[in-house]
Amino acid sequence: MLTFRCPYCGIDACETELAPGGEAHLKRFGPGSADADFEAYLFLRHNAKGVHFERWRHAMGCGKWFLAARCTATLEVFGTYPAQTPEPPQDIVAAIRAKRPDWSLS
Amino acid sequence: MSEFSVSALDGLSVGGSVTIREMGRQGMVSLRADLSAAAKAVARVTGAEMPAQRKISAGKECAVAWMSPDEVLILCAADQAGKIAFDLSEALTGQHHLALDISDARAMFSVTGEAGAIRDVLAKITPADIGALGLGEMRRTRLQQVAGAIWFEAGDEARVICFRSVARYVFDLLAMSAREGGTVGYHG
Numbered sequence: 001m002l003t004f005r006c007p008y009c010g011i012d013a014c015e016t017e018l019a020p021g022g023e024a025h026l027k028r029f030g031p032g033s034a035d036a037d038f039e040a041y042l043f044l045r046h047n048a049k050g051v052h053f054e055r056w057r058h059a060m061g062c063g064k065w066f067l068a069a070r071c072t073a074t075l076e077v078f079g080t081y082p083a084q085t086p087e088p089p090q091d092i093v094a095a096i097r098a099k100r101p102d103w104s105l106s
Numbered sequence: 107m108s109e110f111s112v113s114a115l116d117g118l119s120v121g122g123s124v125t126i127r128e129m130g131r132q133g134m135v136s137l138r139a140d141l142s143a144a145a146k147a148v149a150r151v152t153g154a155e156m157p158a159q160r161k162i163s164a165g166k167e168c169a170v171a172w173m174s175p176d177e178v179l180i181l182c183a184a185d186q187a188g189k190i191a192f193d194l195s196e197a198l199t200g201q202h203h204l205a206l207d208i209s210d211a212r213a214m215f216s217v218t219g220e221a222g223a224i225r226d227v228l229a230k231i232t233p234a235d236i237g238a239l240g241l242g243e244m245r246r247t248r249l250q251q252v253a254g255a256i257w258f259e260a261g262d263e264a265r266v267i268c269f270r271s272v273a274r275y276v277f278d279l280l281a282m283s284a285r286e287g288g289t290v291g292y293h294g
């Protein structure tokens with residue numbers, strides 16, 4: 001079972017209180033963009049086995065979207081941070097590196 | 107709210123390891139705003155301090171509960187909700203906000219009995235850590251299939267709120283969780 005601490009209300013929320021929102025930090029390619037970029041934005045995901053950045057919504061709680069870093073293989077959670085964060089913050093990256101020395105932010 | 111309005115279950119009650127009662131017409135006002143900027147207006151209208159994260163603060167014949175970083179819920183007498191919503195909107199003129207009487211959109215239940223039995227009944231229907239829920243704290247969570255919120259009014263009374271459309275479902279859920287023969291004894 002996954003438990004994320006919601007950065008907005010501070011609750012340690014069980015996965016069943018949350019709604020998943022897929023991979024985080026996607027760059028949007030909209031109308032007028034190259035076909036390949038648009039396709040990648042719509043369909044292509046890392047689908048990593050290991051460290052993964054995700055969007056979640058505290059749907060059965062405060063209602064806010066937040067971002068989380070976790071391991072898809074072990075369900076270990078490295079941290080959560082506000083949705084208004086364009087890239088993984090330093091403290092989250094440091095927390096991941098401490099547990100996964102071989103990992104790098106690609 | 108009209109004089110003809112009735113609550114979702116009209117005061118329905120049931121016994122078991124605890125007593126569950128739908129509380130009749132309950133005033134509720136939702137305020138969405140920048141909470142720090144709205145603190146003065148809320149204090150003037152309700153007499154309550156702006157609650158800290160997840161807390162409930164007491165005002166003049168009402169209570170103000172923190173619901174999210176930009177939302178509080180004001181619990182008051184049913185016939186006061188309209189006036190409180192109106193007064194908040196007046197006090198917040200020029201500030202981006204929404205103050206709305208949502209009394210008819212919600213239902214409220216009281217769960218009374220022995221402190222441990224109440225916590226057991228609630229813990230069976232929510233993933234929230236009910237053992238860690240203190241007095242004066244609002245816990246929004248999941249009540250099996252639906253969203254709801256729980257807080258303790260006193261050691262021997264919890265309150266549960268949900269949307270009116272699922273009031274019967276939540277009542278039945280609480281009643282089933284409190285049914286004789288289903289006691290757990292986990293929370294002492």
Ligand SMILES: [Zn+2]
Binds near residue numbers: 006011058
């Ligand atoms: Zn939350």
